Amino acid sequence: MTSVPFSASSPGPTALPPAEDDGGRRHGEYKVPGGKLVVADLEVADGALSRVSISGDFFLEPDEALLEINHSLTGMPADAGAADLAAAVSAALPADAVLFGFSAEAVAITVRRALAKATGWGDHRWNLIGPSVLPTHVNVALDEVLTEEVGAGRRNPTLRFWDWEEPSVVIGSFQSVRNEIHPEGASRHGISVVRRISGGGAMFMEAGNCITYSLYLPQTLVDGISFADSYAFLDAWVMAALQKVGISAFYVPLNDIATDQGKIGGAAQKRLANGGMLHHVTMSYDIDADKMVEVLRIGKEKLSDKGTTSAKKRVDPLRRQTGLARAEIVAAMMEVFTERYGATPSELTDAELDAARLRVENKFGTMEWLHRVP
Structure with missing residues (x-):
């Protein structure tokens, strides 16, 4: 029982880097257990979230609520915790909004993954x-x-x-x-x-x-x-x-x-x-x-x-x-x-x-x- 999963000369086990295109846009995905896929595409400017776009195969009513979600996240500190991100999304949603297959917390996890603060399997x-x-x-x-x-x-x-x-x-x-x-x-x-x-x-x-x-x-x-x-x-x-x-x-x-x-x-x-x-x-x-x-x-x-x-x-x-x-x-x-x-x-x-x-x-x-x- 002497095999070693990595050699002393290797950089060691690390999480794979977050997806990022040439323009600095970051991408994260999260499949809600028993629910739907949530996707976040965003940028970071001066330490804050910018050009946030949430998408996925979830259901959301009314349609305009998606814009409210994006607006609520834009300008949030890039080091904000998942609880703060979820609270911002929840506060921005209209009273009659219906989220099916995802939640404000799922959006927060997806954003954190795009920022490499959270990881997936x-x-x-x-x-x-x-x-x-x-x-x-x-x-x-x-x-x-x-x-x-x-x-x-x-x-x-x-x-x-x-x-x-x-x-x-x-x-x-x-x-x-x-x-x-x-x-x-x-x-x-x-x-x-x-x-x-x-x-x-x-x-x-x-x-x-x-x-x-x-x-x-x-x-x-x-x-x-x-x-x-x-x-x-x-x-x-x-x-x-x-x-x-x-x-x-x-x-x-x-x-x-x-x-x-x-x-x-x-x-x-x-x-x-x-x-x-x-x-x-x-x-x-x-x-x-x-x-x-x-x-x-x-x-x-x-x-x-x-x-x-x-x-x-x-x-x-x-x-x-x-x-x-x-x-x-x-x-x-x-x-x-x-x-x-x-x-x-x-x-x-x-x-x-x-x-x-x-x-x-x-x-x-x-x-x-x-x-x-x-």
Whole structure:
């Protein structure tokens, strides 16, 4: 596992440059998830937006509202944030305006993309790391290490699939060990308990019982997209992959992935100060529900929120819904991601693995980190 995604002499992974014609005109596009395409063409003069033209295959009434959108953006500072741009558009729209397939926020994202302040999937060179068996502590540490590497520009944005052997519970960054774990059950079943850097709930993980992947990306990819909407946005490719294997899945806000037969997975995120972002998902494949409830404390309040009285009924494995081997489902996911985003194969470098193991020694494997919320 020594291949390196770029050489020391190369300029390193960077976002592709924004489209710009010879006259300095800038171009950005944004496809609204489940909606329409929005296009922005503009110039920048003296630090402000100029000659702004918004177009696309959306629907807008009345026609004159499009001119109001363009006028509202003209003169705005080129470094204005997405929220300010969206507010300017909203304020300029007539009271009877109807936007179908897009929104003021979508216009703001498109403008930010034209300015190279926000990026799209196609603006990056993606890497894909297939599953390799690693200790759960190392998998968790790699999430922090690789997110930092992407944020610093030393690694291309990357999708990595996990694999592991030892039975584990991975708890969210803010969960209480005492409230989440039955110590007797964990000890009886030889369960290691690990705390990750993202929020969210506990994951019960045995070899082959679930599918876990992590996306390491620059925060520019979700610039202007709300925290809630970013979950479905980053997992649109997963929905396509599940459809390919016969599963019609959808997001249940904030972070659950479900089918009409029940929940199949959940997502969590962490954004770092250096601009890197982690988005990871675990989906149940063939979970031992009896063992899970002996290890995890699943409170009545959480069960009532999910509309069920039995924790076992919440486990609805992919195996039952597809009849496919876990490896076949992972392969379908990798294939769809590669086809959509032009991802190229990559491997963990020795330096990244060494950094993760050191992080386990100094952080993720320590009692101080595990019990930071007792």
